Amino acid sequence: xxxxxxxxxxxxxxxxxxxxxxxxxxxxxxxxxxxxxxxxxxxxxxxxxxx
Amino acid sequence: xxxxxxxxxxxxxxxxxxxxxxxxxxxxxxxxxxxxxxxxxxxxxxxxxxxxxxxxxxxxxxxxxxxxxxxxxxxxxxxxxxxxxxxxxxxxxxxxxxxxxxxxxxxxxxxxxxxxxxxxxxxxxxxxxxxxxxxxxxxxxxxxxxxxxxxxxxxxxxxxxxxxxxxxxxxxxxxxxxxxxxxxxxxxxxxxxxxxxxxxxxxxxxxxxxxxxxxxxxxxxxxxxxxxxxxxxxxxxxxxxxxxxxxxxxxxxxxxxxxxxxxxxxxxxxxxxxxxxxxxxxxxxxxxxxxxxxxxxxxxxxxxxxxxxxxxxxxxxxxxxxxxxxxxxxxxxxxxxxxxxxxxxxxxxxxxxxxxxxxxxxxxxxxxxxxxxxxxxxxxxxxxxxxxxxxxxxxxxxxxxxxxxxxxxxxxxxxxxxxxxxxxxxxxxxxxxxxxxxxxxxxxxxxxxxxxxxxxxxxxxxxxxxxxxxxxxxxxxxxxxxxxxxxxxxxxxxxxxxxxxxxxxxxxxxxxxxxxxxxxxxxxxxxxxxxxxxxxxxxxxxxxxxxxxxxxxxxxxxxxxxxxxxxxxxxxxxxxxxxxxxxxxxxxxxxxxxxxxxxxxxxxxxxxxxxxxxxxxxxxxxxxxxxxxxxxxxxxxxxxxxxxxxxxxxxxxxxxxxxxxxxxxxxxxxxxxxxxxxxxxxxxxxxxxxxxxxxxxxxxxxxxxxxxxxx
Numbered sequence: 001x002x003x004x005x006x007x008x009x010x011x012x013x014x015x016x017x018x019x020x021x022x023x024x025x026x027x028x029x030x031x032x033x034x035x036x037x038x039x040x041x042x043x044x045x046x047x048x049x050x051x
Numbered sequence: 052x053x054x055x056x057x058x059x060x061x062x063x064x065x066x067x068x069x070x071x072x073x074x075x076x077x078x079x080x081x082x083x084x085x086x087x088x089x090x091x092x093x094x095x096x097x098x099x100x101x102x103x104x105x106x107x108x109x110x111x112x113x114x115x116x117x118x119x120x121x122x123x124x125x126x127x128x129x130x131x132x133x134x135x136x137x138x139x140x141x142x143x144x145x146x147x148x149x150x151x152x153x154x155x156x157x158x159x160x161x162x163x164x165x166x167x168x169x170x171x172x173x174x175x176x177x178x179x180x181x182x183x184x185x186x187x188x189x190x191x192x193x194x195x196x197x198x199x200x201x202x203x204x205x206x207x208x209x210x211x212x213x214x215x216x217x218x219x220x221x222x223x224x225x226x227x228x229x230x231x232x233x234x235x236x237x238x239x240x241x242x243x244x245x246x247x248x249x250x251x252x253x254x255x256x257x258x259x260x261x262x263x264x265x266x267x268x269x270x271x272x273x274x275x276x277x278x279x280x281x282x283x284x285x286x287x288x289x290x291x292x293x294x295x296x297x298x299x300x301x302x303x304x305x306x307x308x309x310x311x312x313x314x315x316x317x318x319x320x321x322x323x324x325x326x327x328x329x330x331x332x333x334x335x336x337x338x339x340x341x342x343x344x345x346x347x348x349x350x351x352x353x354x355x356x357x358x359x360x361x362x363x364x365x366x367x368x369x370x371x372x373x374x375x376x377x378x379x380x381x382x383x384x385x386x387x388x389x390x391x392x393x394x395x396x397x398x399x400x401x402x403x404x405x406x407x408x409x410x411x412x413x414x415x416x417x418x419x420x421x422x423x424x425x426x427x428x429x430x431x432x433x434x435x436x437x438x439x440x441x442x443x444x445x446x447x448x449x450x451x452x453x454x455x456x457x458x459x460x461x462x463x464x465x466x467x468x469x470x471x472x473x474x475x476x477x478x479x480x481x482x483x484x485x486x487x488x489x490x491x492x493x494x495x496x497x498x499x500x501x502x503x504x505x506x507x508x509x510x511x512x513x514x515x516x517x518x519x520x521x522x523x524x525x526x527x528x529x530x531x532x533x534x535x536x537x538x539x540x541x542x543x544x545x546x547x548x549x550x551x552x553x554x555x556x557x558x559x560x561x562x563x564x565x566x567x568x569x570x571x572x573x574x575x576x577x578x579x580x581x582x583x584x585x586x587x588x589x590x591x592x593x594x595x596x597x598x599x600x601x602x603x604x605x606x607x608x609x610x611x612x613x614x615x616x617x618x619x620x621x622x623x624x625x626x627x628x629x630x631x632x633x634x635x636x637x638x639x640x641x642x643x644x645x646x647x648x649x650x651x652x653x654x655x656x657x658x659x660x661x662x663x664x665x666x667x668x669x670x671x672x673x674x675x676x677x678x679x680x681x682x683x684x685x686x687x688x689x690x691x692x693x694x695x696x697x698x699x700x701x702x703x704x705x706x707x708x709x710x711x712x713x714x715x716x717x718x719x720x721x722x723x724x725x726x727x728x729x730x731x732x733x734x735x736x737x738x739x740x741x742x743x744x745x746x747x748x749x750x751x752x753x754x755x756x757x758x759x760x761x762x
Contacts, residue, residue, distance in 0.1 A: 004179075036106060039082035
């Protein structure tokens with residue numbers, strides 16, 4: 001029982017952190033361009049000065 | 052995830068906040084396009100950052116006041132992207148976004164409550180169970196209130212109007228289950244239903260989110276095209292100075308100069324110059340109409356030959372274009388009364404479920420059970436019959452079908468479109484631009500007539516002109532592998548055609564005097580005059596497409612605004628019954644007449660003149676080359692050239708509805724098994740949770756089969 005009293009709050013806290021992170025991401029517009037996010041991985045960053 | 056454009060060091064004393072401009076760039080479709088657009092814009096002096104949104108085909112540019120919009124458009128034009136600053140017509144709101152937060156909350160709460168429930172099911176007892184129930188209630192009640200809002204709001208809206216929909220039984224079930232669970236928790240009872248209720252909400256929200264995601268994605272492509280700024284016209288004032296005015300700024304009395312190859316932005320009368328006009332967008336008429344000083348010309352028509360000055364007589368809301376838009380708005384209202392299949396199912400389903408619950412309550416009370424036990428059993432009947440699998444039955448099947456169609460080049464703009472399309476038994480097909488390409492294609496026989504290097508001369512001459520016939524000729528000869536010869540002194544004489552020198556000889560390509568229909572004449576030294584005829588060619592695969600439509604038992608007919616002769620020719624080739632010279636209002640009336648005989652009508656059309664008909668028909672399809680109005684009014688848009696997209700879409704819609712019906716049968720069969728258990732008082736929260744997830748998985752698995760069957 002004593003372990004439960006510790007584990008349940010920990011589990012809830014971690015879950016809440018995940019939920020808070022999701023809401024933060026939602027508000028910051030991370031989900032507004034899902035197609036673009038998928039394509040962005042293919043852009044090479046280092047050819048800015050290439051011809 | 053860094054923006055490709057690095058922030059630039061601001062110049063001394065320029066600490067002003069950057070301005071944001073949103074540009075629509077419809078041609079972007081891959082990572083390469085994104086990188087090009089972002090880098091090109093980022094290199095402009097004064098641009099702070101550029102960030103592409105690929106889903107919306109837009110780029111958000113942050114810049115200071117040294118940069119103006121034409122600079123950005125020009126920079127993008129240099130790398131081959133057409134761009135327009137976005138005009139904010141009521142921005143279509145994303146349907147998914149408001150569902151994401153409830154979905155996340157339901158998922159979080161469901162997982163945590165389930166964790167606690169597993170301990171209860173495996174035998175936690177006494178104070179431990181009470182503690183777990185209290186914890187579940189603390190997580191569950193706020194989560195249910197938040198995540199259930201979309202259902203409560205929709206159910207309340209339906210009840211207030213005195214009707215019912217899918218959300219009414221859901222809302223009643225959820226509220227009663229939550230109230231019972233809270234009561235059980237307070238009184239220390241053995242069973243709480245927070246886990247099942249949250250799982251129900253989670254599955255239903257997932258179904259809704261899928262449905263919304265499908266609509267968002269299909270609309271994005273079409274909206275990107277529609278959101279481009281409207282055209283304008285070069286307005287000439289009394290001093291002869293020309294300025295560019297947007298359509299909204301045009302007023303009657305102004306004189307606009309319309310170059311050859313340009314579309315008219317307003318209705319008007321020709322002041323000077325004579326030309327021929329292509330009215331096919333407006334009327335479906337394929338032959339060019341001559342226009343002389345004093346003649347009336349309409350907005351949306353294409354000037355084919357000479358520059359003309361036109362005095363504006365009507366602009367904006369008064370043009371014949373706007374009249375068509377008004378017809379469409381009225382026609383669209385009928386379609387909004389369509390009741391979607393899920394709501395139709397729940398109209399039958401909800402009364403049965405509620406009757407069963409009441410019967411269970413009354414039965415147990417009569418059999419001598421206590422009030423509390425009878426209530427628990429009645430509520431467990433409601434929970435077990437809550438249309439969880441029903442909520443997934445339609446959206447999952449439609450999402451899978453829409454995805455499969457999207458990969459085959461058919462955009463579905465609305466979930467109910469597939470349902471309406473599946474019921475279609477008559478198809479009315481527009482001629483110009485739908486059955487045909489809507490642009491002139493040189494007749495193969497007359498191209499075969501060209502001997503020796505005549506074809507090379509024709510290509511060399513045609514390639515210097517932007518006249519539609521020249522463009523078509525250049526394309527056709529290029530496809531035949533013809534190489535252009537070298538010419539000197541090439542000149543285009545407005546209204547007459549092209550002339551040039553080949554060595555010492557003069558060659559010309561121009562108006563074919565005396566030839567009927569669309570034709571051009573080629574004169575070369577030492578050869579007779581060659582007449583090259585043009586016709587509006589039928590789309591490839593029209594034959595298979597019509598055969599497949601017949602196999603689907605869809606009766607086809609042609610409904611065209613073009614003249615009787617042109618329509619009769621196509622009708623004879625295709626063997627379809629046809630009506631010619633039909634005005635936009637008459638097209639709408641023809642559809643209404645068919646519908647009155649009990650037919651379900653599909654309209655396939657592209658032009659502005661088809662707009663009202665597209666909106667009035669039970670379902671509608673437009674080719675991707677259609678006018679903005681056509682694309683906006685149609686339920687489905689196909690991007691390829693092949694007409695096979697039409698039978699494919701109908702076939703896919705019918706396959707989808709078959710799967711939807713199978714899903715309903717699966718969901719109801721599960722209820723037939725579970726309801727007797729629930730009414731006998733044997734259903735525990737564990738049984739409910741297992742049964743609910745199994746039936747949902749079954750429905751999803753059945754829907755996924757669609758991906759393979761759509762060809």
